[in-house]
Amino acid sequence: MKGMRCFLVAFTLLAFANSLASAFDPSPLQDFCVAINDTKNGVFVNGKFCKDPKLAVADDFFYSGLNMPGNTSNPVGSNVTTVNVDQIPGLNTLGISLVRIDYAPYGGLNPPHTHPRGTEILVVVEGTLYVGFVTSNPENRLFTKVLYPGDVFVFPIGLIHFQFNIGKTEAVAFAGLSSQNAGVITIANAVFGSDPPINPDVLTKAFQLDKNMVAYLQSRFWSD
Structure with a gap:
């Protein structure tokens, strides 16, 4: 009986460890799974519907434009x-x-x-x-x-x-x-720019700030 309990504990820990190891993007079991928005003919995988592999084309794996500079004329530059x-x-x-x-x-x-x-x-x-x-x-x-x-x-x-x-x-x-x-979670935006705003009493105590300062920060931050 004791041996059985040890086995069950070990099995449970192994299963738990395996679930943690699978907590990120899973390894694919096929060559590719091109995402589409077709709910009729697609297969739902990783939050996307997948195109029939026979219909995949080179452009499904292509993007152009990273040679172009992004616009940095914003509050954070x-x-x-x-x-x-x-x-x-x-x-x-x-x-x-x-x-x-x-x-x-x-x-x-x-x-x-x-x-x-x-x-x-x-x-x-x-x-x-x-x-x-x-x-x-x-x-x-x-x-x-x-x-x-x-x-x-x-x-x-x-x-x-x-x-x-x-x-x-x-x-x-x-x-x-x-x-x-x-x-991506931008800390300042998430905390002071949430929609709807977090109760100022929460932020006042969490950041040890005056409520007027919290109100000012909530008026300043933007979400993007």
């Missing part, structure tokens, strides 16, 4: 051009995506944010970036680095991270993410 499953239907089930990030001269910022479904690996193409991420509670340890063209940095999945242009010229970076749609 940066622009993210995303290439995920919405831009390349053939990425469906493949567990990867890509972004181009443009930064305005000194001060261009990709604000603190997280990707809930993907690890990010970033390579600098132009300019000089100060980058970093913060570990989870209770350590909240900050890792930072100054990056130059050709340098690469990794931001682990789910952790708050940022990039800041400390050079006098525009900066450009490309980043790969370990999800076909990694998602």
Whole structure:
């Protein structure tokens, strides 16, 4: 009886560990699964309907335009051009995506944010970036680095991270993410720019701020 209990406990832990290992984009069991919006003839996989493989074409796996600079004339001075499953239907089930990030001269910022479904690996193409991420509670340890063209940095999945242009010229970076749609939560926007707004009493206590300051911050932040 004791042996049976040990077996059941071990089996349960193994099943739990396996479920955690499967918590991210699953490995595909076919060559590809091109996403379509056809609910009649498609097969539903990873939140998308899939095209009949016999009807797939080269353009299902193609995107053009990452050579074009993004518009950085906004309050944070940066622009993210995303290439995920919405831009390349053939990425469906493949567990990867890509972004181009443009930064305005000194001060261009990709604000603190997280990707809930993907690890990010970033390579600098132009300019000089100060980058970093913060570990989870209770350590909240900050890792930072100054990056130059050709340098690469990794931001682990789910952790708050940022990039800041400390050079006098525009900066450009490309980043790969370990999800076909990694998602993004910009911290300031999510907290102070939610729709509807979070009760100011919650934010006053959480951030130890005066309620007038909370109201000011809620009036400042935008969601994009």
